[in-house]
Amino acid sequence: MSMSSTNASMDNMREVRFENRYCRCGRKAMLKISMSTDNPNCLYFVCCNYPNGCNFYQWWIPPDMQHNLKVVENDIDEERMEVLSTLREVIIVNGELKDMTMKSRKQYRDMAMVVERVGQKLNYAFVFIVLLLVVVVIVVYLK
Template sequence: MSSSSTDQSSSKGLRYANKSCNCGRKAGVKITQSDGKNNKGRLYYTCETKSCSFFEWCDPSTAAVEHSSSMTHRLTFGHNENRGSEVAGDISEIKSELRGIYSRLQMLELGHGMLKVLVIASLVMATFALLVGLVAVLLK
């Protein structure tokens, strides 16, 4: 099976979790190039240094759960040589995600506030139009 290397992927809102291989290093994400009907173009995890035989399909539907489980496993049991740097990387990744979520929340709150202003302005304009129409009818 030939493959090409990719980075952690996010396409059309799909998220793929970081994985650690059996060596304790960050597993790489690759794309299958085989001619098989079901697996061509499918993503999979593998050992970047080829030091171990780690292989796992990369499915976005379970990535968030797997990511949480993988982080919990690493934090609980750890890997001897890279534990500190992996935990620091996980914390950095979580902080980055939180910043993105906070930014999106601020945008949504701003949009929500603008919608309130538009609704109130529309109600004021509709009331004004009704009053103008009522005055026009009364003056005839």
């Protein structure tokens, strides 16, 4: 009876194959088991000279999960391209806004100069009208 339960549990197990990984030192990386509370019993590769080596560190991803990882990486790449495209558009619009702001400031300065000139002319016209009225009053008074 115990043989059948052992066989049943063996059928549920799957074979896992590992490929050698090489660190930045060019040596075969060591496979270790994480004992951390965040990633208990997870496998990872490190430099064989750890902690004095090249600091190579890579989580082991089961082969059946690698396809899913590629799909996620492709999705991330697509999202990144969309973000970059939007960023380019924002940069272009920002440049256009700067140009429009500069043109608006120049137009404002030009209009302010025109208003100042018109104001000066109105001042001269006002003085002229006042003087004309004074002359008219004097002429009428002297008659």
